Amino acid sequence: MFKLLKRLNMHEYQMIFISVIFIALQVWLELKIPDYMSVLTQKLESSGTTTADILAPGLIMLFLSVLSVIASVIVGYFVAKIAAGFAARLRKDSFTQIMNYASQDIKQFSVPSLLTRSTNDITQLQQFVAMGLQAIIKAPITTIWAITKIAGKGWQWTTATGIAVAVLTIMLTLMLLLVQPKFKVVQKLTDNLNQITRENLTGIKVVHAYNAEKYQSDKLDQANSQLTNTNLFAYRVLALMNPGMSLISSTLTLSVYTIGAIVINQAAQAQRLPLFGNMIVFSSYAMQVIMGFLLLSIIFVLLPRVTVSANRLNEILNVEPSIKYPASTRNLQTSTNQKGIIEFKHVGLKYKGAESSALTNLSFKAQQGQTVAFIGSTGSGKSTALQLILRVHDATSGEILIDGKDIQEYSEENLNNKIGYIPQRAVLFSGTVRSNIDLGESQNKHSPLTDTEILTALDIAQAKDFVLQKEKGLDEPVAQHGDNFSGGQKQRLAITRAIARKPEILLFDDSFSALDYATDRKLRDNLAQKFKNVTKIIVAQRISTISDADQIIVLDNGKVVGQGTHEQLLKNNKVYQEIAYSQLSKEELAK
Ligand SMILES: Nc1ncnc2c1ncn2[C@@H]1O[C@H](COP(=O)(O)OP(=O)(O)OP(=O)(O)O)[C@@H](O)[C@H]1O
Structure with a gap:
C-alpha cells in the first residue's frame, strides 16, 4: 500500500496537507462543543438563569456545529479529488506497464487476472482513499485529543473508557484476522469468475452449437457460489462490527452515568453540581473517543480488501518485462547498405517449463x-x-541478425518500424477501416496515412473492392474483433495494415490460409511486383503459396529437415515430397 502511495504527486500531497488542517479544525470544533454543554448544564442547574443566559452558549454551539459541517464538506471535496486522480494514475500506470509486457509476462498472470487487477482492484484502492483517508487522519486526532480532554476528570470514568477501548481493539483485531485471508481468496475467485465469463462470451457460438449452455452455466455456478460464500463469510463477520461498536459505546455511556451517580451520591452537596457537569462533559468526550474508534473501524472494513488489491496491483507494476530493449538505436551502425537482411545463426528456443526445444x-x-x-x-x-x-x-541459443546487427541491439520502436507482421489470426480493433489500417501511424509519424496510401495498400492486398463496396468506404465501422467482416476480409485488412507502412521486412504467419487460391495467387503476385525490395518470411501450409520462395525451410518437431528451393526439395526431400503430394497431383507439381 505504501509503495503505491508513493505514486501520489506533489499536488495531491498538498491537498492531503490542506485536508489534515481542515480535519484538525473540524475535530477542534467538535471537541469545543462539550465545553459549552458543561456551561449550559451548570447554568440550568443554577437558580436565576434566564433564557438569554442559555441562548448565548447555545448559539455558539450551533455556530461551531455549522463551521464543523463546512470543514467536513471541504475535506470531502479534496479527498474525492485525491482519490479520483490517484485511481486514474494507477489505471494509466498499469496499462502502460502491461503494454510493455512480453507474452510470457502476460501468461504469468493470465488476461482475466490482469483485467480484474487493473479495474476492480484499482476501484478498491480508490474507495479506500476516498473513505479511508479521512478516517486515517481523523481517527487518531479525535481519539488523542478527546483523551487529553478527559484525563484527570475522574479515574473511575477514565478506567471505564480504557476498558471499552481495550475491548474495541480486541474486537477489531479479531475481525481483521478472520477477514483478511478471506479477501485474498475473494480477489482470486473474482479472477476465476472473470475468466469463465470471458471464455463463455468469446466462445458463445461454440457453446450454442454444442448445446453446452448447461455445462457452461454449471461452471459459472460453481465459481459464483464459491465467491458468494467467501464474500458472505467476510461480510457476516464485518456485519458484527456495527452492533459490537453500539454495544460497547452504550455500555460505556451507561457505565459513565452509573459511576457518576455513585460518585455524586457520595460527594458533599457543594461538589455535586460541578461533578454533574463533569459527568456530562466526560460522557461527550468518551463518545468522541469511541467515535475515533468508529472511524478506525471504517479503515478496518476497507483495509483487508485494499491490502490484497494493493499487493495485486504492485505485482503487476513491479514486473520487469522479460524482453528488454535498449532505449535508443540512433547510433547503431549496420554493416550493410541493404535493408531487411535477416540472418539466423544456429538459433534454438526452449519455452519456459517445456520439456523439449x-x-x-x-x-x-x-x-x-x-x-x-x-x-x-x-x-x-x-x-x-x-x-x-x-x-x-528471445532465442535461448544462437543469434538473430537484422542488417548484420543482433536484434537485441535495436530499440523496440526501430525494430518494429522495420517489420510488418501479419499474425495467424487477424486482429482488428473497434473503430473504422481507416483507423485499423492507420493504427497509430498518426501518432508515430505525426501524420496519418493518406487516403492514397491506404487505397494503394488495399489494392495490393486485394481488399479495395470489398472496402469500397461498403456504404462508408474507408470510414466503414469495424466492430470489436472485426466481427462484421469475414475471416478472409479480416486477413486482407491485416495484410493492408502491414504493407501500408512500407516496412523493410514482411512476416506472414499463415496469413494466406483464409484466402481462396485465386486471391492468394493475385496477392502474392502483387507483393512480388510492388514489394520487390522487401524481405518476406512466410509461414504456410499450402505448397502453392510458397513454391516460388527463394528458400524453403522444412521443419519437423522443431528441427530443420530440409532447406532449399521448391524444385530441390521436391527432388530430394521426403518430408517435403509427402506434403507436396498430399496437396497437389504430380501433374500440377510438374508445371
Ligand atoms: N507460448 C508458448 N509456450 C509454450 N509452448 C509453446 C508456446 N507457443 C508454442 N509452443 C509449443 O511450441 C511448439 C511449436 O509451436 P508453433 O506455434 O511454433 O508451431 P507451428 O508450426 O506454427 O504450428 P501451427 O502450424 O499449428 O501453427 C508446439 O509444440 C507448441 O505447443
Whole structure:
C-alpha cells in the first residue's frame, strides 16, 4: 500500500496537507462543543438563569456545529479529488506497464487476472482513499485529543473508557484476522469468475452449437457460489462490527452515568453540581473517543480488501518485462547498405517449463527482397521461428541478425518500424477501416496515412473492392474483433495494415490460409511486383503459396529437415515430397 502511495504527486500531497488542517479544525470544533454543554448544564442547574443566559452558549454551539459541517464538506471535496486522480494514475500506470509486457509476462498472470487487477482492484484502492483517508487522519486526532480532554476528570470514568477501548481493539483485531485471508481468496475467485465469463462470451457460438449452455452455466455456478460464500463469510463477520461498536459505546455511556451517580451520591452537596457537569462533559468526550474508534473501524472494513488489491496491483507494476530493449538505436551502425537482411545463426528456443526445444539449430540468411518460407506439420515450430524476429520470445541459443546487427541491439520502436507482421489470426480493433489500417501511424509519424496510401495498400492486398463496396468506404465501422467482416476480409485488412507502412521486412504467419487460391495467387503476385525490395518470411501450409520462395525451410518437431528451393526439395526431400503430394497431383507439381 505504501509503495503505491508513493505514486501520489506533489499536488495531491498538498491537498492531503490542506485536508489534515481542515480535519484538525473540524475535530477542534467538535471537541469545543462539550465545553459549552458543561456551561449550559451548570447554568440550568443554577437558580436565576434566564433564557438569554442559555441562548448565548447555545448559539455558539450551533455556530461551531455549522463551521464543523463546512470543514467536513471541504475535506470531502479534496479527498474525492485525491482519490479520483490517484485511481486514474494507477489505471494509466498499469496499462502502460502491461503494454510493455512480453507474452510470457502476460501468461504469468493470465488476461482475466490482469483485467480484474487493473479495474476492480484499482476501484478498491480508490474507495479506500476516498473513505479511508479521512478516517486515517481523523481517527487518531479525535481519539488523542478527546483523551487529553478527559484525563484527570475522574479515574473511575477514565478506567471505564480504557476498558471499552481495550475491548474495541480486541474486537477489531479479531475481525481483521478472520477477514483478511478471506479477501485474498475473494480477489482470486473474482479472477476465476472473470475468466469463465470471458471464455463463455468469446466462445458463445461454440457453446450454442454444442448445446453446452448447461455445462457452461454449471461452471459459472460453481465459481459464483464459491465467491458468494467467501464474500458472505467476510461480510457476516464485518456485519458484527456495527452492533459490537453500539454495544460497547452504550455500555460505556451507561457505565459513565452509573459511576457518576455513585460518585455524586457520595460527594458533599457543594461538589455535586460541578461533578454533574463533569459527568456530562466526560460522557461527550468518551463518545468522541469511541467515535475515533468508529472511524478506525471504517479503515478496518476497507483495509483487508485494499491490502490484497494493493499487493495485486504492485505485482503487476513491479514486473520487469522479460524482453528488454535498449532505449535508443540512433547510433547503431549496420554493416550493410541493404535493408531487411535477416540472418539466423544456429538459433534454438526452449519455452519456459517445456520439456523439449520448440526449435533447434535453425540457420538461414534472407537477403533484401528475398522470400524465405517455412513449412511443416502443426506444432513443428514455424510460428515460433517467425515470432523470434519480432522478439515475442528471445532465442535461448544462437543469434538473430537484422542488417548484420543482433536484434537485441535495436530499440523496440526501430525494430518494429522495420517489420510488418501479419499474425495467424487477424486482429482488428473497434473503430473504422481507416483507423485499423492507420493504427497509430498518426501518432508515430505525426501524420496519418493518406487516403492514397491506404487505397494503394488495399489494392495490393486485394481488399479495395470489398472496402469500397461498403456504404462508408474507408470510414466503414469495424466492430470489436472485426466481427462484421469475414475471416478472409479480416486477413486482407491485416495484410493492408502491414504493407501500408512500407516496412523493410514482411512476416506472414499463415496469413494466406483464409484466402481462396485465386486471391492468394493475385496477392502474392502483387507483393512480388510492388514489394520487390522487401524481405518476406512466410509461414504456410499450402505448397502453392510458397513454391516460388527463394528458400524453403522444412521443419519437423522443431528441427530443420530440409532447406532449399521448391524444385530441390521436391527432388530430394521426403518430408517435403509427402506434403507436396498430399496437396497437389504430380501433374500440377510438374508445371
Ligand atoms: N507460448 C508458448 N509456450 C509454450 N509452448 C509453446 C508456446 N507457443 C508454442 N509452443 C509449443 O511450441 C511448439 C511449436 O509451436 P508453433 O506455434 O511454433 O508451431 P507451428 O508450426 O506454427 O504450428 P501451427 O502450424 O499449428 O501453427 C508446439 O509444440 C507448441 O505447443
